[in-house]
Amino acid sequence: MIAWLGKMAWRDSRSHRRKLLLFTSSISIGIGALVGLSSLSSTLQEAMDQQAAALLGADMALTSRQPFTPATEALIDSLGGVQARQVAFNSMIYLPKTQSTRLAQIRALTGPFPFYGELKTAPAEAAQSFRTQPHALVDEALMLQFGAAVGDSIKIGDTVFLIGGRLLRIPGENALFSDIQPRVYIPMSYLDDTHLIQRGSRVTYTAFFRFAERDVQAIAKSIRPHTRGDRLRLETIESRKARLGRTLNNLYRFLNLGSFIALLLGGVGVASAIHTYTRQKLSTVAVLRSLGATARQTVLIYLIQAGGMGLVGSLIGALLGVGVLYLLPNVLADVLPLQVEPSFDFLAVLEGLGLGIGLSLLFAARPLLAIRKTSPLLTLRASFEDDQPADSGLLRWVLYVGIVLIIALFAYRLTDRWPLALGFVGGVGVAFALLTLTARSIIYGTRRFFPASWSYIWRQGLANLYRPNNQTTLLMLGLGLGTFLLSTLFLTQTNLLSHIKSVGSDQNPNVVLFDIQTDQRQELSDLIAGMDLPLLQQVPIVTMHVHSVKGQPARAILRDTTANRGRRGNWALRHEYRATYRDFLTETEEIVAGTWRSQPADDTLYVSLETGVASSLGVGVGDSLTFDVQGVPIDVVVGSLRQVNWQRIMPNFLAVFPPGILEAAPQSHVLVSRTATTEQMAALQRSTVHRFPNVSVIDLGSILSTVDTILDKVSLVVRFMAFFSVSVGLIVLVGVIASSRYQRIEESVLLKTLGASRRQVVAIMALEYLFLGAFAAATGVILSLGGVWALNRYLFEISFAPDYLPLILAFAAVSLLTVAVGMISSRGVHTSPPLEVLRSLG
Structure with a gap:
């Protein structure tokens, strides 16, 4: 059978x-x-x-946001093995040849790191030769940006280095690092000569280890209790591999x-x-x-x-x-x-x-x-x-x-994961339902308000969408899905970029200078004033850590493995806070709980916390905290909670104190200004680097460029997926044309018998595909507008200001592509002789 x-x-x-x-x-x-x-x-x-x-x-690697304490140094010495050290921080670099400046991540290195893999450089020998002389390895992306070459000079702080090689690849890091923050390696022996690490500088200290024939996991387990209390981050090959595996799994799922x-x-x-x-x-x-x-x-x-x-x-x-x-x-x-x-x-x-x-x-x-x-x-x-x-x-x-x-x-x-799987099924069902509903609404609206005043060719082309077995809704579903993905991608990217641009519009700040020492503040203020630039804000910054929460020491909380705080809660306890003091709220802040205090009370010291960090610490208004301000404990009470708009180019803080508490603490400063032209920005950066090498400058233009580059690279993945949907839609279109080919031939013969010319028959056919592509593109565009509005409102929390150019381009591309594929698939239909069809009908 x-x-x-x-x-x-x-x-x-x-x-x-x-x-x-x-x-x-x-x-x-x-x-x-x-x-x-x-x-x-x-x-x-x-x-x-x-x-x-x-x-x-x-x-194994041990990392700290502050210099290793004597206890940590003793722990590192006791571990033995082959060791290397790295000190990493952000600083401005200056290229004398092109008079260019750029914020980069400086990494001072000593020892034979990396122990596995290699720093890929051009020339190859530069990866080793730079370690013993005043040479620097400079990120290839930075060198290409400013037209620098091996052998040129690069000034980092007070020291001029020779560019010993291009840095092509670093083990375990992807190319996006170069776009976000170019990296520059220098020998550790020349770090002090740069005079860049000063009070208030954000520095990461790392010790790397290679152990010969020893159980790394056992070593890591034995020292983990010390790392929790001393705010050290411990990484092993297995933990890095697990973290990368989670990231790759998320990408693979998507x-x-x-x-x-x-x-x-x-x-x-x-x-x-x-x-x-x-x-x-x-x-x-x-x-x-x-x-x-x-x-x-x-x-x-x-x-x-x-x-x-x-x-x-x-x-x-x-x-x-x-x-x-x-x-x-x-x-x-x-x-x-x-x-x-x-x-x-x-x-x-x-x-x-x-x-x-x-x-x-x-x-x-x-x-x-x-x-x-x-x-x-x-x-x-x-x-x-x-x-x-x-x-x-x-x-x-x-x-x-x-x-x-x-x-x-x-x-x-x-x-x-079942939640993801069920969410996907529900999401696909909703998406298909919305696409189908939108497509059918467009078809119904067109049929309900049929343009009777149009010429016959246009009316016939439109009416052909309702031909039996034409599968118009299905085709609009396939082509509309691809259009929806592409339009949503482009709209999201342009919305984010336009929002960043709007942040720097009018009189909003667009340049921030930080890591300013107290004795440099007045001189730098005079420099800004001398360039006819406004000094919009002067902000003191004091670094500190959380010592205790509600009377319980932070180290004890971190050592308590039974508590279910999650990564965010641990981060808030380990974080190096950069706090400030002032008697006013800025335009980026809003009190949502408690009372803002502009001066200290007689018997109680109050602090205002950002809502997110308060939630992570598990505290609210009236709860007690103790901050360790560079060795000095300060007991405070949470007086208010602030909602902060982190999207503005302004210094925002997790913790704000009233005046009269932190003035005597060691501190650095931030100055905020605004430049009207790129020439002013470049002049300010050059003057700052020359006179104050330790001061870093962030400008809105570099942020825009970085975000644009990252979005372009990440969006390539989404465009790749949209390609599949559009391709399937076009293949279904070809299949539907093939399945209804005989009906189309009959229609063509009938039109010719009634006196239509070949040109008119071809025009009707082309218009049918044009309407089909246009309706499908309209379906995707309409849904993308709704999708991007939802993303902006609930995810990015920015205003919805669509750029209609990407939508017009997507609409035109899908419409014309549909016409091209349809006409190619229908070739020969309009050339069939009437007698052949009449004979087949008997």
């Missing part, structure tokens, strides 16, 4: 194999993406295992779910194709029933064809997956801290084949349910009865539930 069913499925497909192959290609892209991503996941895991040591560059959406869209395309195909096969089904075939056998014949479609489509997808595997490392190069050599995973191929066949059968089963009710009498009624029989309602809903369960199970397979 099975052999007979297979033969019948093969024979019945003879005249439609090319069309069936076209239908099945709609799932090939989704399968290709999933197979490629699964193989990439295996490749990344293998690369992470092989390069695990190079991710950290050492067996890409996989995006590919799965494209696959589901392709599955919907298969269902649509089978629906149209079975309508054309009703007479064949009736003949089979007349010859004695049961309803079950007829359904199985076409299920076998659907399974064959899934198999062929999945095989094509597996081949595409090879291309995806070799393409993705290039797409993700800037966000991956690993060097990846792609290797194909055959288990991923088998999984892709099973998923492709399974989804093809699932989505094909729904339209095939109807042919179970096909009567043998249809062979006699076919001349006057063309309606497809109704399917069983109960069985249909059972099938729907099965589809949802299968999707949920596979989503769990991709995410390994």
Whole structure:
């Protein structure tokens, strides 16, 4: 019986194999993406295992935000092994050749770090030669930005270094670091000569270790209690590997779910194709029933064809997956801290084949349910009865539930988390429902308010969207989803950039100078005034740590492993606070609880905390805190909580004291100003670096450039996923055109018989595709406006000010692409001679 069913499925497909192959290609892209991503996941895991040591560059690292205490130094000495030290901080660098300045991260290094992997430099020997002479390794991105070359001079603080080499790659760090903050390595022996580390400087001190044949995890476990109390961060190869693994898993989940959406869209395309195909096969089904075939056998014949479609489509997808595997490392190069050599995973191929066949059968089963009710009498009624029989309602809903369960199970397979899987299923359902609702609303509105005054060609092109079996809603769903992703991406990027620009508009500050020592404050203020620039704020900064919370020492809280504070709570206890004192609120702050106090009370010292850090510390108005102000404990009471707008280019603080408490404490200062032109900004930066090498300058222009670059690189991943959705939509379009080709030929012949010219027929066809693409693009654009509004309001908390140029470009691109694909797929339709069609009609 099975052999007979297979033969019948093969024979019945003879005249439609090319069309069936076209239908099945709609799932090939989704399968290709999933197979490629699964193989990439295996490749990344293998690369992470092989390069695990190079991710950290050492067996273990101890990091502190303050100089190591004598107790910590004794602990480090007792650990033994081969050691290296690094001191990292931010500072302005100056390139005399081009008179350029830039904020960079300076890393002073001593010892043979990295112990694993290598600093990749050009020339290669510079990675070692710079350690013993006044040479610097400068980030390649910074050198390209300012046209610097090896052998040029670079001034860091009070010391001039020779650029010994370009810094191409650092083990365990990705290329985005260069965009956010270029790195410059100098020898530790020349650090003091720069005079950059002063009171108030934010410095990170790290000790690296390599242990020969010792249990690193046991060593880490034995010293962990000391690290909690001394605010040390302990990292091992395993902990760095686990942290990177979490990041890569999140990226992998995102890409996989995006590919799965494209696959589901392709599955919907298969269902649509089978629906149209079975309508054309009703007479064949009736003949089979007349010859004695049961309803079950007829359904199985076409299920076998659907399974064959899934198999062929999945095989094509597996081949595409090879291309995806070799393409993705290039797409993700800037966000991956690993060097990846792609290797194909055959288990991923088998999984892709099973998923492709399974989804093809699932989505094909729904339209095939109807042919179970096909009567043998249809062979006699076919001349006057063309309606497809109704399917069983109960069985249909059972099938729907099965589809949802299968999707949920596979989503769990991709995410390994039920909340994410169920959220994905719900999100996809809502997204598809919104896209469908929007598409049908546009179609209904067009039909309801049909433009009767248009010329015949335009009216006919628009009316063709309602042709039977045209699947207009499905096409708008596929093309609209891709447009939605692209439009949302571009709108989000332009909104963020425009918001940052608006922050520096009018009289808002756009430049901040920090790490200013007390004896430099007046001289720097005079410099700003001498350049006719406004001095908008002068802010003192005092560094401190939390000593105790509600009478309980912070070290004891950190050592208590039974408390469930989470990472944020631990961070708030370990954080080096940069607090200030003043008697006023700034325009970026708002009191949400308690009372703002502009002067100290007689018997109680009050502090105002930012709402987020108060929540992390678990304190509210009236609770007690003790701050360690550089060795001096200060007992305070939380007097108020502030909501802070961190998006403004203004000095904002987690803790603000009233005047009269911190004036005698060691402190640094921040000055805030505004420049009207880039020339003024450059002049201020050059003058500051020359006269005050330890002072750093941040300007809005560099922030804009950095954000733009990062968004461009990250958005490449999203554009890659949008490509799949648009591609599936276009393939479904080609399939629908192929399935309705005969109807289009009949329509073309009829128009010619009635006197239409070939040019008019082609114009009607082109307008049909133009309207289809325009409606699909409108669907995506409308939803993207709503999506970006929600993102701005609830995630970024910025105003919604859309830039309509990306929307116009996306609208035009999708519309024209649809016309191009449609016309190419329809070539030959308008050239069919009328007599040929008339003869076929008898």
